[in-house]
Amino acid sequence: MEQLSGQDASFVYLDTPTTPMHIGSVAIYDPSTAPGGFVRFKDIFRHIESRLDRSRSFRQKLVRVPYDLDHPYWIDDKNFDLEYHVRHIALPKPGDWRQLCIQVSRLHARGMDLTKPLWEFIVIEGLDNIEGLPKGCFALVSKIHHAAIDGMSGVEITSAIHDLTATPEEAPSAKGWDGENPPNMGELMLRTWVNSIRQPVRFAKTIAATVPGVARLAKQAVGGDVSLDGARSAPRTLLNGPVSPHRVFDGTVFELAKVRAIKDRIEGATVNDVVLTIIGGGLRHYLKSRDDLPEASLSVMAPISVRAEGEKGAMGNLVSAMVVRVGTQIADPMERLEYVTGETRNSKAMTNAIGARTLTDYSELMPAALAGLAARLYTRFHIANMHAPAFNAVATNVPGPRVPIYFSGAKLVRQMGFGPVFDGMGMINVIYSYENEIAISFTSDRAMIPDPANYAAALKTAFEELYEAKVKPKPASKAKAAAKDKAAPMKASPKAKTKAKPKARAVPRKRG
Incomplete structure (x- = not known):
């Protein structure tokens, strides 16, 4: 039995019928690479069954403390049933991209049963008419x-069900599964009492780690190394109100080589900077078409993994975050990239000054009952409408493999992600990289983005503008020009080279 961290538990408390708090992906496979050239659902089922021992998440479920007086615990589910978690549907003809996006939106909008292991796999067949992908x-x-x-611990589940070749790796026969009995109320309350005694010590340690960080941040701000302008609230847009129970999903794909080529045009820029600039451009185009583009720049929250080397396989969340302004007020694509590059550098410096792990530790300080109550009241009373948003959207990067991977013999040809939205933050952009592609997909509230294909097109337009844009040469400042002139050797002017006229001589007068 293992207790959830405060950060992990917060996603349980935030889970409501209008804000289901699951993440996931849409992975598309070509079955022609599998032995025999096809894959049946029973083959997929058996494949997943043979890999259950490779990830703890598959067969663990939550046990909640009475009245949420403390954070929940993970236990091995005694009644685990794989058939509940692996399902099978098919798209009607013609089986195109729009139909798939609508189906994914419906699946994502449905919350999960919190009394069972918290995962589901849905196999969707009939993808016969998607541009750029093989039929079938x-x-x-x-x-x-x-x-x-x-995002990072999800890599463990991806690794568990995939192989590096089209011939599935022989898995050892599944071990017998017993699970464990749920703890009784007395045991849970005793653990809660012990944790309450430890809480002041946690508080003291977190504050002790914070004080030097705040001092470093203040010193850097005074010295001009860090700007605190980005810490102010974001402008309100149509993305920043209460969300409905309905979702939309869509995305687009770019060549990774082109993204890298864009990155190389600006000194110090990264691939992530380019992606954030594309998202900024997409938001600019889309909100402008909806007559909702604010004068100030929109901000996105970008999660940062704080996993140590030995924590890569740990369950749950080990993330901090930085908030970056994405230059939606800037029309020129390259100027926007330069702006975003500076903003990400500044946001990283602010986060590093205090310490990303320290910021994560603050989630442990709020009492569980208070955290759960606050989450419910925030939704019930539409508090998101009563304050300026801290950020407008989320952009999370999930690095994928650079080599082909296979699922039950079928080659993965494309992967996109989706995530939760909640009151005050109605859009999440997920960046997936795989082989030579990088995909930007998004999830939003259907009431906020009723036309998801238009935002997907806006992302594509923003990328094309950025790829075709030229870097404008910077004019030299007057000070640099003056210094250059001063350092240059003196040269005679053309007039100085003309021959001087001889002076007139005095003519002596004759006497007489």
Whole structure:
């Protein structure tokens, strides 16, 4: 039995009928690479069954403390049933991209049963008419509660069900599964009492780690190394109100080589900077078309993994975050990239000054009952409408493999992600990289983005503008020009080179 951290538990408390808190992906496979050239659902089922021992998340469920007086615990589910978690549907003809996006939106909008292991796999067949993909592909839609994994720990589940060749690796025969009995109320309350005694010590340690960080941040701000302008609230847009129970999903794909080529045009820029600039441009185009583009720049929250080397396989979330302004007020694409590059550098410096792990530790300080109550009241009373948003959207990067991977013999040809939205933050952009592609997909509230294809097109337009843009030469400042002139050797002017006229001589007068 293992207790959830405060950060993991917060996703349980935030889970409501209008804000299901699971993340996931849409992975599309080409079955022609599998032995025999096809994959049956029973083959997929057996494949997943043979890999259950490779990830703890598969067979663990939550046990909640009475009245949420303390954070929940993970236990091995005694009644685990794989058939509940692996499902099978098919798209009607023609099986195009729009139909798949609508189906994914519906699946994502449905919350999960918090009394069972918090994951679902849905196999979708009938993908026969998607541009750029082989006919006969199938999709695997994965849903995993955010309390169980973050983007980095989700890599463990991806690794568990995939192989590096089209011939599936022989898995050892599944071990017998017993599970464990849920703890009784007395044991849970005793653990709660012990944790309450330890809480003041945690508080003291977190504050002790924070004080030097705040001092460093203040010193850097005074010295001009860090700007605190980005710490102010974000402008309100149509993305920043209460959300409905309905979702939309879509995305677009870019060549990774082109993204790298854009990055190389600006000194110090990274691939992440380019992606944030594309998102900034997409938001600019889309909100302008909806007559909702504010004068100030929109901000996005970008999660940062704080996993140590030995924590890569740990369950749950080990993330901090930085908030970056994405230059939606800037029309020129390259100027926007330069702006975003500076903003990310500044945000990283602010986060590093205090310490990303220290910021994460603050989630442990709020009492569980208070955290759960606050989450419920925030939604019930639409408090998101009563304050300026801290950020407008989320952009999370999930690095994928650079080599082909296979699921039950079928080659993965494309992968996109989706995530939760909640009151005050109605859009999440997920960046997936795989082989030579980088995909930006998004989830939003259907009431906020009723036309998801238009935002997907806006992202594509923003990328094309950025790829075709030229870097403008910077004019030299007057001071630099003056210094250059002063350092240059003196040269005679053309007039100085003309021959001087001889002076007139005095003519002596004759006497007489």
